[in-house]
Amino acid sequence: MCAADPGTWCSRFYQWTNNDFLAQSADAIVSKTLTITLIVIVALLARALIHRAITRLIEGATNGAVSRLVRSRAPMRLRNSTAPLISQRRAQRARTVGSVLRSMTSAIVLLVAAVMILAEFNVALGPILASAGIVGVAIGFGAQNLVRDFLSGMFMLLEDQYGVGDIVDLGAATGTVEAVGLRITTIRDLKGTVWYVRNGEIQRVGNMSQGFAVAVVDVPVGYSVDTAAATEVAGKAATERLEQEDLAGDVLEPPEVLGVDRVTNEGLTLRLTVRVSPGRQWAVQRALNAAIADALDEAGIPRPLVFAGPNG
Numbered sequence: 381m382c383a384a385d386p387g388t389w390c391s392r393f394y395q396w397t398n399n400d401f402l403a404q405s406a407d408a409i410v411s412k413t414l415t416i417t418l419i420v421i422v423a424l425l426a427r428a429l430i431h432r433a434i435t436r437l438i439e440g441a442t443n444g445a446v447s448r449l450v451r452s453r454a455p456m457r458l459r460n461s462t463a464p465l466i467s468q469r470r471a472q473r474a475r476t477v478g479s480v481l482r483s484m485t486s487a488i489v490l491l492v493a494a495v496m497i498l499a500e501f502n503v504a505l506g507p508i509l510a511s512a513g514i515v516g517v518a519i520g521f522g523a524q525n526l527v528r529d530f531l532s533g534m535f536m537l538l539e540d541q542y543g544v545g546d547i548v549d550l551g552a553a554t555g556t557v558e559a560v561g562l563r564i565t566t567i568r569d570l571k572g573t574v575w576y577v578r579n580g581e582i583q584r585v586g587n588m589s590q591g592f593a594v595a596v597v598d599v600p601v602g603y604s605v606d607t608a609a610a611t612e613v614a615g616k617a618a619t620e621r622l623e624q625e626d627l628a629g630d631v632l633e634p635p636e637v638l639g640v641d642r643v644t645n646e647g648l649t650l651r652l653t654v655r656v657s658p659g660r661q662w663a664v665q666r667a668l669n670a671a672i673a674d675a676l677d678e679a680g681i682p683r684p685l686v687f688a689g690p691n692g
Contacts, residue, residue: 416497423493430485438478477537480562526563528580533562541585547659549586552577592632593661597668598641599650602682610650610681611637617675618652618668627667630660635668647684 499505537560542548546557548567555569565582567575597618601610618635621627633655641651652672656664676683 412500415500419493419496419500423489427486427489430489431482434478434481434485477534480534525578525580529563529578532579532582533560533565536560536565536579536582536585537562542587542590546587546589548588550577550582551584552581588661589658591658592655593658595654595656595661595664595668597652597654597665597672599652599672599676600647600684601650601676602647602684605648605681607640607648607650609679610676611639613675613679613681614650614652614672617672618654621667621671622654622664627664630656630664632656644684 495505498508536542542557542560542565544557544560547555548557550565550567553567553569553575555567555573555575557565558568558574559566561579563579565577565579567577569575599610599614601607615635615637618637622631622635631654635652635654638651638653640648642649652668654664654668
C-alpha cells in the first residue's frame with residue numbers, strides 16, 4: 381500500500397525492483413545505509429587523523445636534538461662523532477614504534493566501527509563480546525610468552541637499550557647486534573654463530589657501544605721494578621702509540637696510568653686506561669699491549685718471574 385504514496389522511498393523501490401519486500405523495507409534500508417556509511421566515513425576519518433598525528437609525532441622525535449644525556453656527559457669530541465649515529469638510531473626506533481602504533485590504532489578503530497555496524501542490524505552483541513572475551517583469555521594464556529616478548533621489545537625500542545651494530549652482552553649471548561625486532565633480537569658472536577634471543581628472556585643488557593668505551597691495559601712487571609720508572613715508561617709509550625695515525629681518530633681523552641692494580645705471586649700489575657670511540661677498545665688494547673711491552677724491554681724493566689712446573 382505504501383507504493384501508492386508518490387515521492388516515498390517505498391514507491392521508488394517498488395518502481396525500481398517491483399518487489400514487495402524491498403518496497404516495504406525501503407525506509408529501513410535507506411536509514412541503515414546512511415547510518416552505516418556515516419560510521420564508515422567517521423572511522424576512516426578518525427583513522428587518518430590518528431595516523432597523521434602519529435606521523436607528526438614520529439617526525440618530531442626523528443628530527444629532535446641529540447639526547448640530553450649525551451650532550452651533558454660526553455666530551456665535545458665524542459658528541460660530534462656520535463651525533464649522526466644517535467640521530468640515525470633515533471629515526472629507526474621512531475619509525476618502528478610509529479608503525480606499531482599505527483597498526484594498533486587501525487585495529488582498534490576498525491573494531492569499534494564493526495561493532496557499531498553490527499548494532500545497526502540489531503545483532504545481539506552480548507554473546508559475541510562474551511565469546512570474544514573467553515577466546516581472548518584463552519589466547520592470552522597460550523601466548524603469554526609472545527605477549528611478554530612483544531612488550532619487552534616495545535620498551536627496549538622506546539628506551540634505546542641497543543641498536544643494530546652495537547656490541548652487547550645479553551647474558552644468553554654476547555656479540556654484535558644484526559637485527560632488532562619486537563620479538564627476537566639477532567646477535568652474531570665472535571665465532572660467527574648467529575644467536576636468536578627472545579626479548580622477553582633478556583634480564584640484563586650490557587652495551588659496549590653506547591657513548592664511549594674504555595680500553596684497559598694491564599702491564600705485568602717484576603717485584604724488583606721501580607714502579608715510578610715503569611709507570612713513566614708505560615705512559616710515554618702509550619701516548620706516543622696513540623698519537624699515530626691509525627689510532628689517533630679513536631682516542632677521545634689522553635691515557636691515564638692508574639698505577640699498581642694487583643700484587644700476585646709472580647709480580648706486580650700496572651693498569652692504564654684510555655677513553656676511546658665505541659667498539660674500538662679491543663683494537664686499542666692490542667696496540668698498546670705491544671707498544672708498552674716493547675718499551676719495557678728496551679728500558680730493561682724486569683718482567684714477572686715464571687716458575688717452571690715439575691716437568692720443567
